Amino acid sequence: MAKKLFIKTHGCQMNEYDSSRMADMLGESHEMELTENESEADVILLNTCSIREKAQERVFHQLGRWKHLKEKNPDLIIGVGGCVASQEGKAIMHRAPVVDMVFGPQTLHRLPDMVNKSANHEKVVDISFPEIEKFDHLPAPKVEGASAFVSIMEGCSKYCSFCVVPYTRGEEVSRPLHDVLKEVEAIAAQGVREVNLLGQNVNAYRGGVFTGAVAAASANTNGLGVIISDAQGNDINNTGDAEDYADLAELITRVADIDGIDRIRFTTSHPMEFSDSLIDVYAEVPELVSHLHLPVQSGSDKILSAMKRGHGRDEYIAKVKRVQQIRPDLCMSSDFIIGFPGESDQDFQDTMDLIAEIGFDMSFSFIYSARPGTPASDLEDETPESVKKQRLHILQDRINQQAQDIARKMVGKTETILVTGKAKKHEGQLQGRTENNRVVNFMSDDLSLINKFVKVTVEESLRNSLRGSVVDPELAY
Numbered sequence: 001m002a003k004k005l006f007i008k009t010h011g012c013q014m015n016e017y018d019s020s021r022m023a024d025m026l027g028e029s030h031e032m033e034l035t036e037n038e039s040e041a042d043v044i045l046l047n048t049c050s051i052r053e054k055a056q057e058r059v060f061h062q063l064g065r066w067k068h069l070k071e072k073n074p075d076l077i078i079g080v081g082g083c084v085a086s087q088e089g090k091a092i093m094h095r096a097p098v099v100d101m102v103f104g105p106q107t108l109h110r111l112p113d114m115v116n117k118s119a120n121h122e123k124v125v126d127i128s129f130p131e132i133e134k135f136d137h138l139p140a141p142k143v144e145g146a147s148a149f150v151s152i153m154e155g156c157s158k159y160c161s162f163c164v165v166p167y168t169r170g171e172e173v174s175r176p177l178h179d180v181l182k183e184v185e186a187i188a189a190q191g192v193r194e195v196n197l198l199g200q201n202v203n204a205y206r207g208g209v210f211t212g213a214v215a216a217a218s219a220n221t222n223g224l225g226v227i228i229s230d231a232q233g234n235d236i237n238n239t240g241d242a243e244d245y246a247d248l249a250e251l252i253t254r255v256a257d258i259d260g261i262d263r264i265r266f267t268t269s270h271p272m273e274f275s276d277s278l279i280d281v282y283a284e285v286p287e288l289v290s291h292l293h294l295p296v297q298s299g300s301d302k303i304l305s306a307m308k309r310g311h312g313r314d315e316y317i318a319k320v321k322r323v324q325q326i327r328p329d330l331c332m333s334s335d336f337i338i339g340f341p342g343e344s345d346q347d348f349q350d351t352m353d354l355i356a357e358i359g360f361d362m363s364f365s366f367i368y369s370a371r372p373g374t375p376a377s378d379l380e381d382e383t384p385e386s387v388k389k390q391r392l393h394i395l396q397d398r399i400n401q402q403a404q405d406i407a408r409k410m411v412g413k414t415e416t417i418l419v420t421g422k423a424k425k426h427e428g429q430l431q432g433r434t435e436n437n438r439v440v441n442f443m444s445d446d447l448s449l450i451n452k453f454v455k456v457t458v459e460e461s462l463r464n465s466l467r468g469s470v471v472d473p474e475l476a477y
Ligand code: SAH
Pocket: 051, 052, 156, 162, 163, 164, 165, 200, 201, 268, 269, 270, 271, 295, 297, 335, 336, 337, 364, 366, 367, 368, 369, 370, 371
């Protein structure tokens, strides 16, 4: 009987992508099948997040809850991956002896080997940063549905003063352009219509382009079209001169050319690297959605500077305005950190003013959490927790209100949605997502519309979704 794999994922979309690749990996090497039921698993993996203290605590609570499974089945293998693994390493096993394997975000491709060792009751820790090697060893991805993530780069070199990512995921490393394009082609052939290009800082993407002598090595692939080394056996990722790189703008243009791909998103980008070439792509590539997630964190210049974000409030506004000029229907979302050390009432007000000025539609907003080892963790923090909670509440209320306004303005308009499946609660209805990621439910029993783009007229805006009707099912593509 096939061995069963249970994966629990905490944190960001990068982790979700990595988890699905872990399943692909062990599916191929050990013919493991995913299960939703942890008590029947032979291998349990926890893909962790350390962005805030609460996320980190969840890891040990979760491991505690799995202790009884190990007592029942001593052959059960428990592995911890992701950013907490990267940060804590072997210490995880001291605190949670049920753990057999600890692996970082860059070593998940070595899982098959680690599982073999663990099966012999050997404890394994591998949290090294072997650059982007992992992608060369992953099997072709399996996707379900018409929307998929594709990781294009790893790590971050920005070192914002509050953030652990550069320490847990390493510095920025981009996958070669052709490697990414091959992956998109492979998933487009499986029916994917929408890709979300992923990375901690995707607009820092600089993917190697094979030219001249290096191109000769392109025959040297691992059978999946992924280049493993050049003629001399050197890893050719990230080699070459400046002109041998494609930036995010070029990558988007090339992805848009791939048959079947009609919608492109990217997450997450940094305002500092929101380049002119990327802004131009909004004019040139209609497949790129009019929905931009561009984290600003704060609207106060003083706080932005203390966060070491590398830009001020006005620069942010100027860049957004330029995209809005090209795409007047642009929907904006952002991450916010509330209660960064030294945030005064005025600083918070600056953030609220910025929210009104940009008209943000959605946010990931959290109270600042001091992370060990980051420069900001040493800063004096005098704002009481109750004030921070109140500020967070005010901010989230305001953004929700703006989101409702935007949804109401969509009523009467025609939107193109990517149909994802049957509506969750409503019999006889299908649902899909607009460019700005809103769910639209509509009456239809035509299941052939699923995974296609369909034009709908929005008829009503409800609390968490929209209701619409199909303009002409014949126009579905
Ligand atoms: N690359 C992205 C951020 C990735 S981290 C960028 O350019 O901003 C995801 C989000 O987690 C950040 O945007 C930030 O809002 C939040 N975050 C990171 N460190 C945090 C901390 N110490 N406390 C609270 N939120 C934090």
